[in-house]
Every structure is written in structure tokens, then in C-alpha cells.
Amino acid sequence: MIKNVIEVTAVSKQYRLGLVGTGTLSHDLNRWWHLVRGKEDPYLKIGEENDRTLIGNSEYVWALRDVNLNVKDGEVMGIIGRNGAGKSTLLKLLSRTTAPTTGSIKIKGRVASLLEVGTGFHPELSGRDNIYLNGAILGMTRQEITRKFDEIVEFAGVERYVDTPVKRYSSGMYVRLAFAVAAHLEPEILIVDEVLAVGDAEFQKKCLGKMKDVSTNQGRTVLFVSHNMTAIKNLCNTVAYMKNGKVVMVGETENVINTYLSDGATNDIKQEFASPEEAPGNDAVKLKRIEIVPILDLPHAPITVETPIDVEFEFWNYVDDKPINLSLHLYTMNNECVFNVGSESMYLTKGVHKGVCRIPEHLLNDGSYSISMMIVAERSYALYNFEDVVMFEVHENRAPSGWHGKRPGFVRPKLDFKLV
Amino acid sequence: MKTKDEEWTLIIEPKSNLFDLRLREVWQYKDLLFLFVKRDFKAAYKQTILGPLWHFIQPLFTTIVFLVVFNKIAEIPTDGVPPTLFYMSGIAIWNYFASCLTATSNTFLANAGIFGKVYFPRLILPISIVTSNVIKFGIQFLLLLVVMIYYMLQGNTIHFGISWFVIPFLVLMMALLGLGLGIIISSLTTKYRDFTVLLGFTVQLLMYATPIVYPLSFLINKSYGWLISWNPLTPIVEAFRYALFEQGTFSLGSLLYSLIFIAIIFVIGLITFNRVERSFMDTV
Numbered sequence: 001m002i003k004n005v006i007e008v009t010a011v012s013k014q015y016r017l018g019l020v021g022t023g024t025l026s027h028d029l030n031r032w033w034h035l036v037r038g039k040e041d042p043y044l045k046i047g048e049e050n051d052r053t054l055i056g057n058s059e060y061v062w063a064l065r066d067v068n069l070n071v072k073d074g075e076v077m078g079i080i081g082r083n084g085a086g087k088s089t090l091l092k093l094l095s096r097t098t099a100p101t102t103g104s105i106k107i108k109g110r111v112a113s114l115l116e117v118g119t120g121f122h123p124e125l126s127g128r129d130n131i132y133l134n135g136a137i138l139g140m141t142r143q144e145i146t147r148k149f150d151e152i153v154e155f156a157g158v159e160r161y162v163d164t165p166v167k168r169y170s171s172g173m174y175v176r177l178a179f180a181v182a183a184h185l186e187p188e189i190l191i192v193d194e195v196l197a198v199g200d201a202e203f204q205k206k207c208l209g210k211m212k213d214v215s216t217n218q219g220r221t222v223l224f225v226s227h228n229m230t231a232i233k234n235l236c237n238t239v240a241y242m243k244n245g246k247v248v249m250v251g252e253t254e255n256v257i258n259t260y261l262s263d264g265a266t267n268d269i270k271q272e273f274a275s276p277e278e279a280p281g282n283d284a285v286k287l288k289r290i291e292i293v294p295i296l297d298l299p300h301a302p303i304t305v306e307t308p309i310d311v312e313f314e315f316w317n318y319v320d321d322k323p324i325n326l327s328l329h330l331y332t333m334n335n336e337c338v339f340n341v342g343s344e345s346m347y348l349t350k351g352v353h354k355g356v357c358r359i360p361e362h363l364l365n366d367g368s369y370s371i372s373m374m375i376v377a378e379r380s381y382a383l384y385n386f387e388d389v390v391m392f393e394v395h396e397n398r399a400p401s402g403w404h405g406k407r408p409g410f411v412r413p414k415l416d417f418k419l420v
Numbered sequence: 421m422k423t424k425d426e427e428w429t430l431i432i433e434p435k436s437n438l439f440d441l442r443l444r445e446v447w448q449y450k451d452l453l454f455l456f457v458k459r460d461f462k463a464a465y466k467q468t469i470l471g472p473l474w475h476f477i478q479p480l481f482t483t484i485v486f487l488v489v490f491n492k493i494a495e496i497p498t499d500g501v502p503p504t505l506f507y508m509s510g511i512a513i514w515n516y517f518a519s520c521l522t523a524t525s526n527t528f529l530a531n532a533g534i535f536g537k538v539y540f541p542r543l544i545l546p547i548s549i550v551t552s553n554v555i556k557f558g559i560q561f562l563l564l565l566v567v568m569i570y571y572m573l574q575g576n577t578i579h580f581g582i583s584w585f586v587i588p589f590l591v592l593m594m595a596l597l598g599l600g601l602g603i604i605i606s607s608l609t610t611k612y613r614d615f616t617v618l619l620g621f622t623v624q625l626l627m628y629a630t631p632i633v634y635p636l637s638f639l640i641n642k643s644y645g646w647l648i649s650w651n652p653l654t655p656i657v658e659a660f661r662y663a664l665f666e667q668g669t670f671s672l673g674s675l676l677y678s679l680i681f682i683a684i685i686f687v688i689g690l691i692t693f694n695r696v697e698r699s700f701m702d703t704v
Contacts, residue, residue, distance in 0.1 A: 015702060028611075092701075096432065096539035099698035105432040119537045122459055124466040133459055136452035137538055165466075 005221050006071040011103030013064040063089040065245045076215040076222045078236035085242040087225045109188025123167035134181045148184045156180035183210045193225045268391040276316045284383040285375045288314040292392045304397040305412050309359040317348050326355045327374040338410045345379050362414035366396040441694050446541045456548035475559040483507045490633045499635035499667045508564050510632035513660050516557040517594045518623050523549045524602025528610045528700050542697040550595045583663040590660050600686035607696040636669040652681040
């Protein structure tokens with residue numbers, strides 16, 4: 001039986017929102033007074049689920065609530081979830097940068113985290129000094145670093161600059177050096193959080209390769225947080241899906257990713273506001289309605305790659321002295337922009353206006369998408385950006401064939417392609 | 421299946437034992453301590469022309485100002501020690517204490533960036549500050565020696581003797597007191613910044629409650645003399661001067677009083693620091 005190397009049992013983490021100020025002292029004293037009398041902390045009873053989109057009533061919020069998670073030896077586990085789901089908080093607890101409010105975490109072996117690379121780099125010091133300093137911060141001894149020094153320098157590709165202060169490095173070199181140090185740690189458990197957001201394509205490939213090497217060839221346990229589903233699919237055997245501070249699903253990679261992707265994109269195809277007072281926006285523009293209207297033959301049929309879609313957008317306009325246009329951004333669930341289109345720019349009267357954008361059939365690949373609508377004045381600056389206001393899903397409708405995999409790519413154009 | 425707790429290398433729980441200070445872990449990270457000291461020293465004078473010479477210039481000018489203000493204008497006696505040496509020695513030991521205290525009291529705030537990302541025993545940082553300040557103290561002490569030799573060549577009798585061996589212990593006491601107070605204050609400032617402001621001028625004023633610009637013998641018989649003699653820094657400064665010049669008012673009893681005071685502060689410091697370091701990232 002493969003043993004667990006991490007056991008997270010009933011872990012919760014409470015944060016206090018807002019400012020630390022005079023009110024804090026009274027809460028602190030009250031809490032202390034309860035504890036002195038042997039009573040329970042009064043502020044642990046309150047607090048709400050962490051949904052950043054809702055305005056809560058309590059100052060206290062649970063970033064994690066009763067999280068249970070076991071990670072087996074040698075497992076590469078991905079952790080996915082929307083922003084604010086508690087992924088990073090969980091990793092912070094595991095890497096001991098902060099302590100849990102309740103519950104316990106048991107760990108077997110040395111843990112190293114790549115929560116952010118380049119920690120403790122000092123700009124005035126040379127690359128050589130920084131490799132030693134950074135390595136020691138991450139838990140290596142001087143001997144270990146000396147042993148791996150050449151390897152690190154080579155991995156980073158900065159041989160020529162080892163004795164130059166890192167403030168003279170290009171940002172790419174800086175990141176490569178930082179990652180190289182971290183990548184040469186030899187912990188039993190490696191925690192990685194979104195390191196792939198940096199560096200060029202070649203370097204990203206190198207990083208993924210290194211992580212794969214660490215996990216498969218050296219049999220180490222890796223916890224990997226990312227919004228990049230491709231990377232997760234490539235690297236992880238197991239995935240945990242977190243939502244509002246809870247682990248809602250743990251299982252085989254493909255399954256969990258599918259659940260995660262479809263979870264957010266089910267019923268968000270319309271938003272409507274009755275009056276400007278309650279609508280999002282600012283003094284210039286307010287959102288009245290945005291809706292995904294598929295042009296379907298049958299009502300309630302799913303949107304497929306063969307369905308044309310109208311994006312209808314209505315807004316209250318308060319700007320009549322400048323030309324205005326709409327700018328639509330379409331994103332995948334991995335937050336990659338598929339395209340951006342702008343409407344014509346014109347002077348509008350104050351009042352309600354409407355824009356419609358047709359996304360033709362045979363354009364989008366199957367998958368989940370979200371739309372941001374930006375209102376731009378004078379073709380140069382944004383009056384307001386309504387971010388991720390609607391989400392929708394495009395389904396597959398391929399005729400059955402021998403192959404069931406997803407067709408790669410953002411777009412799925414129907415092009416003239418003949419064999420002659 | 422229930423696994424036994426001994427198998428786990430690490431168990432993270434919300435509350436830790438008050439006296440579980442994990443000092444062994446600090447020892448494991450001694451390489452990091454060394455590298456922090458090296459970093460401080462290397463980085464401090466990058467892109468300066470005079471470099472470490474600045475360590476000489478600051479005490480030199482302070483001594484000159486003290487000579488003018490306290491010796492010439494206020495005519496405060498210096499216990500029979502040449503005034504220049506009297507002030508220089510006082511400034512050296514006081515600077516060490518003051519810089520230890522102010523720098524360590526800022527530990528959590530100044531290093532929130534690193535602490536928020538990586539775990540290592542937080543105590544390493546304040547200890548590294550105290551250690552790199554020993555080097556600065558050493559440089560100032562060297563300057564003092566040079567001036568003492570100059571005085572000797574001028575025909576003044578200068579005392580070199582076995583009492584010099586006490587000096588490292590006195591410096592260590594200063595280090596522990598600075599560190600102890602510093603980490604208490606840094607623990608408090610994570611939530612309430614008021615203490616940073618408070619510390620700023622307290623350190624300045626505290627110098628005047630310590631026999632730096634005057635000898636203890638000058639005040640001991642005055643009505644507020646008790647205030648100065650109850651200051652736990654006083655015996656250390658007086659003992660330091662006594663070790664150097666065989667002049668001063670100091671007894672083993674008063675030194676023992678300082679020692680006990682320091683021990684208590686240091687233990688309180690370790691415990692508060694240890695409690696705060698676990699979750700200070702949430703409030704900083």
C-alpha cells in the first residue's frame with residue numbers, strides 16, 4: 001500500500017477582512033477575555049463562505065473550511081479552482097508561511113515551495129551570491145548548493161553573467177536563474193504555484209520537463225496549482241477541485257477538469273438589471289442587459305460548434321460629448337483571449353442603447369468561454385470594462401468516429417480543404 | 421489504518437506549545453544565517469565611494485559634536501578619562517545596542533515579502549542582524565584602539581589588561597538585550613504600527629538615561645540618580661568603560677541585575693516572536 005505523505009484533516013483558515021485599526025483592539029481584547037475564561041473564541045463561530053462576488057455581512061471570512069485532503073507518496077496532484085477558491089491559502093498552510101485556524105496537517109519529508117520564485121534575491125548582489133542566498137532560504141545547505149552550482153547556472157543559461165549584479169539582468173534571465181535554483185532543490189514534496197506564468201515558451205517547456213522529471217524519474221510528490229489546464233493534464237495523475245474554500249472533488253485528472261469547466265459555465269448566459277441604481281458600471285455607463293442568444297432551430301437545444309450566437313448588450317449611456325464604441329473580448333476558461341472585436345465608434349445620446357455582435361457558426365471550438373465587454377471612448381480609453389459578465393459553453397457535435405479526443409485549438413473554422 | 425504520529429516529520433496545528441521554540445531548527449539553518457550576514461555586509465556599501473569607511477566617519481563626527489556640546493559647553497566631567505576616548509567608547513557600545521534594537525524591531529515588516537513566500541525559522545533574520553552589527557561594532561572598536569594608541573604615544577597612561585576579556589561578554593549582553601527587546605517590538609508591530617513610532621524617539625531619549633555623555637559618578641548622588649542606576653544598560657556601559665580605562669562606577673551586583681533583566685526580556689521575546697511568526701502574514 002502506498003502511504004500518504006500529506007494528510008490534511010479538517011483544516012480551516014479564517015481571515016478578517018477590511019482594515020486593521022482601532023476596532024481590532026476591541027476584538028482582540030474580547031477574544032483574549034474569552035480565552036482567559038476558558039471559553040471558545042467568539043469570532044470562530046461567525047464568518048461566511050468565501051465568495052468574492054457576493055457582498056457579505058460579516059467581517060470574518062473562511063478562506064478554507066473543513067478541508068480534507070490526502071496526498072500519496074509519488075503522486076503529482078493538481079489543484080484547480082477559480083480565483084479565491086482557497087488554492088493558494090492551502091499551499092501557504094502547507095509551506096508554513098501561515099498557520100491554520102483549526103485542524104491539522106501532517107507531512108512526511110522535506111517540503112519546498114515555489115510559491116514565487118526569486119524570493120530573497122538581492123538586486124545588488126551577483127548571480128553567484130544570489131544562488132547561494134536563495135538556495136539557503138529555500139532550505140539547502142552551502143555544500144548542497146556548491147555541488148549543484150554549475151548545474152544551476154547551466155540550467156538558467158546565465159554562464160556569462162554569474163558575477164554580475166542581478167539588477168543588471170534582463171527580466172527573463174532573472175526569472176530563469178530564480179527558477180533554476182528552485183528546480184534543483186531536492187525535497188520529498190514540491191509545491192508549485194503558477195510558475196508557468198513567466199518566461200518564454202522555450203523556458204516554460206524546460207520547466208515542465210523538469211517538473212515531470214522530478215515526479216516520474218525521481219518519484220517525488222508534487223502539488224501543482226495552475227489555471228493552465230493543458231499543463232495540469234500533462235503533469236498530474238490526480239486533481240483536486242476547490243470551490244469557495246472547500247475541496248469539492250478529488251479524482252482522475254480528466255474527470256475533475258471536465259466537472260470544473262462545466263461547473264462555471266452552465267447558467268450564466270444572461271444578466272439583466274432593472275434600474276441603473278443596482279447595475280454595475282460607473283458615472284459614464286451602466287450595464288442594463290447582456291445575453292447570449294443562440295440562433296437555434298429547436299428551442300432548448302445545446303449550443304454546438306454549428307450554432308451562430310448573438311451577443312446582445314444593452315447599457316445606460318451618460319456620455320454624449322464623445323464618440324463611443326463597444327469592444328468585446330472572448331476568453332477561454334484558461335483565461336486566454338480568443339479574439340477581441342470592436343464596434344463602430346459614434347456619438348450616442350444619453351439613455352439606453354443596444355449593441356449586437358454575431359459570432360458565426362464554425363468559428364469557435366468546443367469548450368467554455370466567457371465574455372468581457374469594454375466600453376471605449378474616442379477609440380482610445382476604456383470608460384468601463386464589464387469583466388466576465390456572461391459565460392457559455394459550446395458543445396461538440398461531431399459525427400461518431402473512431403477517435404473521441406478533443407480537437408485541439410481555439411477555433412474550429414470550416415475551411416476548404418481538398419485532396420487532389 | 422491509523423498511522424502513528426512519530427512517522428510524520430512535521431505536524432502543523434493552530435496552536436503550539438508555549439515553550440516549543442524549535443531552536444534546533446534555527447541551528448539547522450546556520451548556513452542561511454551566515455549568508456544573510458554576508459549579504460548585509462556586501463550590499464550595504466555597494467555603489468558608495470568610501471565603502472566601509474563610513475563606519476569610521478559616523479562615530480568620529482558624533483564624538484566631535486559630543487566634545488563640543490557636553491565637554492566644552494556643558495562642562496560635564498568624564499571620570500578622569502580623556503574626553504575623546506570617553507565619548508568614543510560610549511558611542512561604540514551605544515550604537516551597537518541601538519542599531520540591534522531598531523533593526524530587529526523591524527524584522528517582520530521589512531521582510532514580509534520573503535516571509536510570505538518561503539518558510540525558514542524567522543528567528544534567523546534578527547540573529548543575522550545582531551551578528552552583522554557585531555562586525556560594525558568591531559570596526560568602531562578598532563578605531564577606538566587606534567585613538568587609544570595615539571593617546572599612549574602622547575604620554576597618557578592607557579590601561580591594557582586582563583579586564584579586556586570581559587568586553588565580549590558585555591557585547592553579548594547588549595546583543596541579547598537589543599535582540600530581546602527588538603523581537604518583542606517586531607511582534608507587536610505586525611498588528612499595531614504605533615510601536616514603530618514609539619521606538620523611534622524612545623531609543624534617542626534612552627541614550628540620555630544611559631551614562632553615554634556623562635559618567636554615572638556624576639549623577640549618582642543627585643536626586644534622580646536612582647533612575648539612571650536602575651537602567652539595566654547602565655552597568656553594562658560602566659563595566660565596558662571600566663574594562664577599557666579602569667575608571668567608572670560599577671559592581672558585580674549591578675551587572676548581575678542587568679543579566680537577570682536581559683534573561684527575562686530575552687525569554688519573553690523568544691516566546692512572543694515564536695507565537696507571532698506562525699500567522700503574522702495575516703495581519704501584517
